[in-house]
Amino acid sequence: MGTALVTGATAGLGLEFVWQLATARHDVVVVARDADRLEQLAAQVRAAAGVRVEVLPADLSVPAELERVAARLAVTGEEAGDDRRPVGLLVNNAGFATAQSFVRGELAVELSALDVMVRAVLVLSHAAAGQMTSRGRGAILNVASVAALTAGGTYAAAKAYVRSFTEGLAVELRGTGVTATVLCPGFVHTEFHDRAGVDMTSVPEIGWLDAPTVVAEALAEVRRGVVISTPSVRYKAASALLRLAPRFAVRAVGKYR
Numbered sequence: 199m200g201t202a203l204v205t206g207a208t209a210g211l212g213l214e215f216v217w218q219l220a221t222a223r224h225d226v227v228v229v230a231r232d233a234d235r236l237e238q239l240a241a242q243v244r245a246a247a248g249v250r251v252e253v254l255p256a257d258l259s260v261p262a263e264l265e266r267v268a269a270r271l272a273v274t275g276e277e278a279g280d281d282r283r284p285v286g287l288l289v290n291n292a293g294f295a296t297a298q299s300f301v302r303g304e305l306a307v308e309l310s311a312l313d314v315m316v317r318a319v320l321v322l323s324h325a326a327a328g329q330m331t332s333r334g335r336g337a338i339l340n341v342a343s344v345a346a347l348t349a350g351g352t353y354a355a356a357k358a359y360v361r362s363f364t365e366g367l368a369v370e371l372r373g374t375g376v377t378a379t380v381l382c383p384g385f386v387h388t389e390f391h392d393r394a395g396v397d398m399t400s401v402p403e404i405g406w407l408d409a410p411t412v413v414a415e416a417l418a419e420v421r422r423g424v425v426i427s428t429p430s431v432r433y434k435a436a437s438a439l440l441r442l443a444p445r446f447a448v449r450a451v452g453k454y455r
């Protein structure tokens with residue numbers, strides 16, 4: 199039990215995190231841009247799971263809105279006149295595919311990818327780690343991707359940052375009672391590819407993971423204090439190959455998709 203804050207809670211993996219956490223009796227703070235969708239989710243979760251749900255709409259690419267989420271994470275539960283409970287699990291999940299050529303694409307999209315998938319992860323991890331270490335318990339789960347090991351433009355570079363950053367955070371947090379885990383899935387059936395307008399019809403079903411399994415495995419790994427969580431045997435094998443292969447071979451494959 200305790201309170202979990204999930205970014206990117208309106209769809210895909212984030213939505214699944216919210217449901218699995220709520221049914222395990224966690225209160226949840228749900229963050230995303232679409233306020234209507236968040237309110238609808240909150241009503242459903244309250245009715246079905248009977249837990250507290252706080253709705254915190256925020257565009258994580260906007261510094262002032264990101265700050266509001268960081269301020270929520272900083273709550274320790276000891277502030278006078280504030281009955282909000284401290285967050286014991288942060289899931290930094292929000293993200294999107296850039297799905298464009300870096301050279302010919304829009305610079306604003308590349309910068310927004312960095313803001314949402316790098317800057318927000320850093321800022322929110324900082325706020326959460328400070329509060330959690332002061333209480334001597336908590337967990338941070340950052341969602342990267344198997345793409346972190348590929349040569350796939352700004353998206354892959356952002357995920358490589360998340361993977362490396364989380365490993366470093368896990369080292370720094372040793373002995374504090376707080377853990378850091380990075381989740382590195384392969385393709386998962388969510389809204390991710392449709393939102394980006396990416397045609398994935400050439401990827402066979404064997405290449406796909408489903409959100410309930412990915413999330414259940416990730417939460418189990420968080421409970422065990424695992425640092426790098428790669429769901430499924432096939433993506434564990436693919437990741438091992440990507441780590442062992444010479445980089446020229448990885449580059450030769452080109453973009454991850």
Ligand SMILES: NC(=O)C1=CN([C@@H]2O[C@H](COP(=O)(O)OP(=O)(O)OC[C@H]3O[C@@H](n4cnc5c(N)ncnc54)[C@H](OP(=O)(O)O)[C@@H]3O)[C@@H](O)[C@H]2O)C=CC1
Binds near residue numbers: 393
């Ligand atoms: N699906 C896949 O194949 C894989 C996904 N991942 C990673 O998993 C994570 C979740 O993606 P997935 O569930 O698949 O994608 P979805 O498109 O299904 O969900 C993305 C979520 O992120 C939120 N979001 C996007 N941009 C912002 C923003 N600027 N501010 C706040 N919230 C935002 C969206 O909500 P809203 O629009 O309401 O803001 C939505 O809730 C991402 O980090 C992604 O990179 C990793 C590997 C594979």
Ligand SMILES: N[C@@H](C=O)C(=O)O
Binds near residue numbers: 343344383385386455
């Ligand atoms: N694995 C996905 C996201 O990271 C993708 O690249 O489509």
